[in-house]
Amino acid sequence: MKINVLYSEEKIQAKIKELAEEMNKFYNGEEVYVICALKGAIMFAVDLVKHLNMPLKMEFIRLSSYNGGTKSSGKVNAVDISLPDLNDKNVLIVEDIVDTGLTAKFLLDFLNCNFHTKSTKFCSLLDKKITRQTDVEPDYYGFEADDKFLVGYGLDYDGYYRNLTYIGYIEK
Numbered sequence: 693m694k695i696n697v698l699y700s701e702e703k704i705q706a707k708i709k710e711l712a713e714e715m716n717k718f719y720n721g722e723e724v725y726v727i728c729a730l731k732g733a734i735m736f737a738v739d740l741v742k743h744l745n746m747p748l749k750m751e752f753i754r755l756s757s758y759n760g761g762t763k764s765s766g767k768v769n770a771v772d773i774s775l776p777d778l779n780d781k782n783v784l785i786v787e788d789i790v791d792t793g794l795t796a797k798f799l800l801d802f803l804n805c806n807f808h809t810k811s812t813k814f815c816s817l818l819d820k821k822i823t824r825q826t827d828v829e830p831d832y833y834g835f836e837a838d839d840k841f842l843v844g845y846g847l848d849y850d851g852y853y854r855n856l857t858y859i860g861y862i863e864k
Contacts, residue, residue: 695843695853695860699835704817704845704859705739707834711815712743714832715784718813723747724782727775729799730754731854732788735846736817740786751775755795768798778807788846789818789837793826800828818842818859 699707723746728737730752741748754771783803790796796814803812819833843849844856 694863695856696863697858697860698837698840698842699845699859701845701857704834707817708736708739709743711832711834712740715813715815716743716745719744719746719782721746722782723749724784725749725751725776725778727751727753727783727785727799729785729787729795732846732848733786733817735854736788737786740815749776753799755799768795770798770802773799773802775806778803778809780808780810783807783809783812785812785814787814787816787830789820789842790816790828790830790833791820791823793824793828796828796830797826817845818847 724744726737726741726748728734728750731754741750753773753775755773756769756771785799787796800812800814803809813831815832816830817834818837819830820837820839822839840861841849842859842861843853844859846854847859848854849862
């Protein structure tokens with residue numbers, strides 16, 4: 693299996709700094725709860741919060757829709773979605789990729805049904821608009837992705853390749 697580099701480590705880090713600048717302006721020093729969707733978004737979330745200039749708390753949830761394959765199963769599995777009281781809080785959801793949009797919609801619906809946040813923003817490193825099945829759009833995103841199966845920088849294939857410092861696509 694060959695992996696072709698799509699976004700280098702340098703390009704990813706530069707984009708993260710740009711996104712953080714936008715968020716710093718929006719939040720203007722107000723406290724934020726950053727919700728990282730595990731496992732894929734962990735690398736992105738960690739690097740992003742290093743550039744956020746406001747008090748923040750990090751929370752982690754686990755959702756799954758791939759189940760080891762290369763295509764979304766179409767069903768979102770809430771592995772662990774326990775969160776503190778987010779009423780009247782600024783919430784920033786951090787995802788690795790918005791593909792079909794089903795996971796993002798599930799999470800946004802969950803937050804809207806259970807909390808009355810001060811603000812809810814959604815940030816994804818990758819936005820794969822071409823495969824979208826819902827009307828969910830991230831408030832912030834790093835790169836628009838083609839319909840390729842991507843790995844690296846948190847994105848995996850059957851649990852492997854998350855540790856790559858770049859994002860690439862698998863050529864079979």
